[in-house]
Amino acid sequence: MKKGTRNALLGFVAGAAAGALTGILLAPDKGSKTRKEISKKVKNVSKDITDTLSEKVDHLKEQVNEVVNEMRGKAKDAEEKVKEKVKEKTAAESAKATN
Numbered sequence: 001m002k003k004g005t006r007n008a009l010l011g012f013v014a015g016a017a018a019g020a021l022t023g024i025l026l027a028p029d030k031g032s033k034t035r036k037e038i039s040k041k042v043k044n045v046s047k048d049i050t051d052t053l054s055e056k057v058d059h060l061k062e063q064v065n066e067v068v069n070e071m072r073g074k075a076k077d078a079e080e081k082v083k084e085k086v087k088e089k090t091a092a093e094s095a096k097a098t099n
Contacts, residue, residue: 009052016045 020041024034 005056009049009056013045013049016048020045 021038024037024041027034027037
């Protein structure tokens with residue numbers, strides 16, 4: 001993951017957590033209700049992070065697959081060029097040998 005993307009993601013997570021925690025702690029509720037709210041918010045933020053990371057991983061996998069396929073194509077083209085050069089060289093050597 002790029003450094004900028006990672007920093008943005010961490011900033012988002014930290015901001016979301018700080019905002020949720022501040023809102024809950026400043027609310028005039030009972031302790032048990034506050035703990036339930038904190039637990040619920042943590043679960044929601046965790047789910048959001050997991051979803052975001054899953055999307056980033058899927059996108060990265062797609063990019064890697066594209067690069068791998070492109071490299072395979074280039075390798076195959078190079079292999080065919082080498083085979084053609086070998087055939088040409090072999091044909092030229094055979095022609096010299098028969099003369």
